[in-house]
Amino acid sequence: MRTLVVGDIHSGLKALQQVLKRAEVTPKDQLIFLGDYVDGWSEAVETVEFLLDLQKTHNCIFLRGNHDELCSDWLVKEEHNSVWLQHGGRATANSYAEVSDETKKRHIQFYKELKNYYLEEKNRLFLHAGFTSLKGIESEYFTKTLYWDRTLWELAVCLNPNLSPEDANYPMRLKHYKEIYIGHTPVTKMGKTTPQNFANVWNIDTGAAFKGPLTILDVDSKKTWQSEPVYTFYPKEKGRN
DSSP states (O other): OOEEEEOOOTTOHHHHHHHHHHTTOOTTSEEEEOSOOSSSSSOHHHHHHHHHHHHHHSEEEEBOOHHHHHHHHHHHHOOOOHHHIIIIIHHHHHHHTTOOHHHHHHHHHHHHTOBSEEEOTTSEEEESSOOOOTTOGGGOSOTTHHHHOOHHHHHHHHSOTTOOTTSTTSOHHHHTOSEEEEOSSOGGGGTOOSOEEETTEEEOOOOTTTTSOOEEEETTTOOEEEOSOGGGGOTTOOTTO
8 A cells, every 4th residue: 555645736636637647546545635625726616526536435634724724714604815815715716606505515524524634653744734833743732833834844944954853953843753744835936846855844735726736745655746737737727826
């Protein structure tokens, strides 16, 4: 069984279907989705429907992203968030415009059941964004940090590569886990389109909402599979650009 981690999808269903095929995913694999299933391209509803069907046949773990919470809040409260609309929410709102109340209720339940993090038996941590507690994930006081924080990634990027984990100055946050897998901050901001690794932190968000591809990474072998740049599937759309 492979453990495969999937980066931020942002409603890019066609890219998701392509990269799952390229990775030759089977029901024997464990799929860990890092969140942000919606907000970006036009297939928000279709993406969630696909994931709901996928979990019937595959071993899936769905983590919560900040965009998933924003979409859920909009569906539940029916209140427009202007900032959300400017950052991919408008495409999602349009996608939900013609669907039934039954579909909306099913999706609200999907968003409600998303996990804030997943820590597996090999001490590898998976979450959307980051955490700030020096004691580790279970001591994080503000749960929203788990899908909004960017400081964990910033810390890993800026860490002196010559600093050993045994050094007294090595960040306590990073000592608790063998590896940490996140999305949330697109590596395209660094001019990259492949997963990036600093210290023991791996960022799998390869900019699917913008000009990058969607990525799957095998956490054991570190082999990756990528879709074509997601925007090429939606030539008449702007995504979050």
